[in-house]
Amino acid sequence: MSATxxxxxxxxxxxxxxxxxxxxxLSAGEMELLKAVLIAGSGALSLFVFRCLQTKxxxxxxxxxxx
Numbered sequence: 001m002s003a004t005x006x007x008x009x010x011x012x013x014x015x016x017x018x019x020x021x022x023x024x025x026l027s028a029g030e031m032e033l034l035k036a037v038l039i040a041g042s043g044a045l046s047l048f049v050f051r052c053l054q055t056k057x058x059x060x061x062x063x064x065x066x067x
Contacts, residue, residue, distance in 0.1 A: 004059070006051040013044030 017040035024032050 004055055006048065006055050008046050009047045009051070012047055013040045016040040030061045 012039070017036050020036040020039050021031055022035065024030065
């Protein structure tokens with residue numbers, strides 16, 4: 001049985017970055033790119049960890065079904 005690998009959520013991270021940047025421009029009229037990068041990076045990293053854990057649990061369930 002081959003194990004599936006989780007991919008890093010680049011598209012979601014870019015989406016979060018654009019959303020935070022747009023929110024800054026609309027609310028304050030200026031961009032805080034460092035804040036947007038930090039929020040987008042941490043959001044994408046947390047999604048990646050969640051996907052990895054989800055894949056690990058799914059693979060563990062499949063192995064337990066076989067035995």
